[in-house]
Amino acid sequence: MKVKVAINGYGTIGKRVADAVSLQGDMEVVGVTKTRPDFEARMGAEKYSLYAAIPDRVEAFENAGIKVEGTIEDLLEKADIVVDCSPGKVGAENKPLYEKAGVKAIFQGGEKAHIAEASFSALANYDDAVGKNFVRVVSCNTTGLARVLSILKDMYSLKKVRATMIRRVVDPKEDKKGLVNGIMPDPVKLPSHHAEDVKTVLPDVNIVTTAFKVPTTLMHLHSIAVEIDGDVNPDDVIARFEEEPRIMLFSKEEGFTSTAKIIEFAREYRLRYDLFENAVWRESINFHDGELYITQAIHQEAIVVPENIDAIRAMFELADKWESIKKTNRTLGIV
Ligand code: NAD
Missing domain, CATH: 3.30.360.10 (Dihydrodipicolinate Reductase; domain 2)
Structure with a gap:
């Protein structure tokens, strides 16, 4: 069974993490979110199932002719984990949603360290994220x-x-x-x-x-x-x-x-x-x-992408440190 991953915030980091998850054999993207029906939302909807990050915006997407499958709450029902890639500090506002839905969550470096049980960087402290529910990938x-x-x-x-x-x-x-x-x-x-x-x-x-x-x-x-x-x-x-x-x-x-x-x-x-x-x-x-x-x-837009993949593996205990790092490296072409 593949781990079902939701991406909340299909921006600079979110679109890259989504593509990286898609390349793994042990996880899959179940949906991505956008707040506004802009060109990134249109492109996201062509590749993945798109959901509205803000529930009352569904109509705005429909009016713009962009198909949405529902709201973030609907997406969380389908997910085992959400990778929050919303702008800095917004992840903290989103955390209660994840707790309510009972899904694990990864936050990004724009959040304060105390949002998660562990901060994470694969080479430095992979084992600190093993089995955790909330992890922050550092900046x-x-x-x-x-x-x-x-x-x-x-x-x-x-x-x-x-x-x-x-x-x-x-x-x-x-x-x-x-x-x-x-x-x-x-x-x-x-x-x-x-x-x-x-x-x-x-x-x-x-x-x-x-x-x-x-x-x-x-x-x-x-x-x-x-x-x-x-x-x-x-x-x-x-x-x-x-x-x-x-x-x-x-x-x-x-x-x-x-x-x-x-x-x-x-x-x-x-x-x-x-x-x-x-x-x-x-x-x-x-x-x-x-x-x-x-x-x-x-390269600030890319460097945290492999770390997000390793964090997912650690949190679900899918692989040990070096097994995960090797898989991530191989699939992303890091040689
Ligand atoms: P971004 O602005 O490119 O993307 C953020 C996305 O989140 C946008 O698509 C936006 O529409 C969406 N969004 C806005 N409000 C939302 C909400 N309430 N719920 C869900 N989604 C919402 O930002 P980014 O550069 O991808 O940064 C995301 C996180 O990654 C931040 O914590 C940032 O600090 C961190 N980070 C960024 C970089 C970088 O250089 N870009 C590098 C490492 C870490």
Whole structure:
């Protein structure tokens, strides 16, 4: 029997999670929701059964000629789990619906950690989600940091991590907000909340973070410095990253001079140019005066997609950590 998955909020993350679920043998999409009868709703209805996220909007969809099968409540009756991909903080408003329907739920990184029994990033803490009813997949930035740090933690004794995030200001489709010409400290008061978020999945890592927004939509960039007890050969780190499918190494020598070039590569490589992997610059990996340096880019629209699939498997105890990660990697083409 396949796990029946509902997607509440067919937006940037929701449409990607829906497509990823469809590629798995042990789960299936029973429906997706939209709040408004826009072009994304029309496209969603062509691929999946569409439901109205807000019950009194059914008529609006019908008036626009978009077929809906019912409301979110109807959809929850058919589902074993709902992946809430609504905008940040809206998931908390939706949670009582899920509790009432008696379905498990996954929330995204825009929600506060206490919404769920566990925060989740597959490499860092798969087992914390096993058998749980409510899980939060951490944000794109936190996922990017958690992957790299969980690998390094297994290799070395980490003393302190300092990470600066240079964040894309909005996603490409967002035309209502943005930053046209400037660099925005966000937050101004430091450190940023990202470090605390990393600790929700890697509690014993000593980390401090800062963050700035810049006028780009393609990717985030992280500058990471890790103080390590003892000596590090950067080649060992490169070799370990080469082995890890969820990390992809890029090299300046090959022409990857910026995030623009990484996305240009991804445009040929995957549907929607989704890079599910951390994009790490090979030459950036260097050890100097007790600190390991790494520069990586994160495709914010895609990186949490495999984590949502692994979270579903953990919550239903369908597979152990490595079995799930391997299945997800294979089906999404993460090699
Ligand atoms: P989005 O705005 O692209 O999509 C949100 C969708 O939810 C839209 O289709 C919207 O119509 C729908 N929606 C609005 N109100 C709703 C409601 N009450 N119930 C159900 N659906 C509703 O947003 P997104 O970028 O996909 O973000 C979704 C979540 O994922 C947020 O928590 C966000 O923080 C997190 N996240 C986003 C990114 C990213 O870069 N886009 C990365 C990682 C995590």
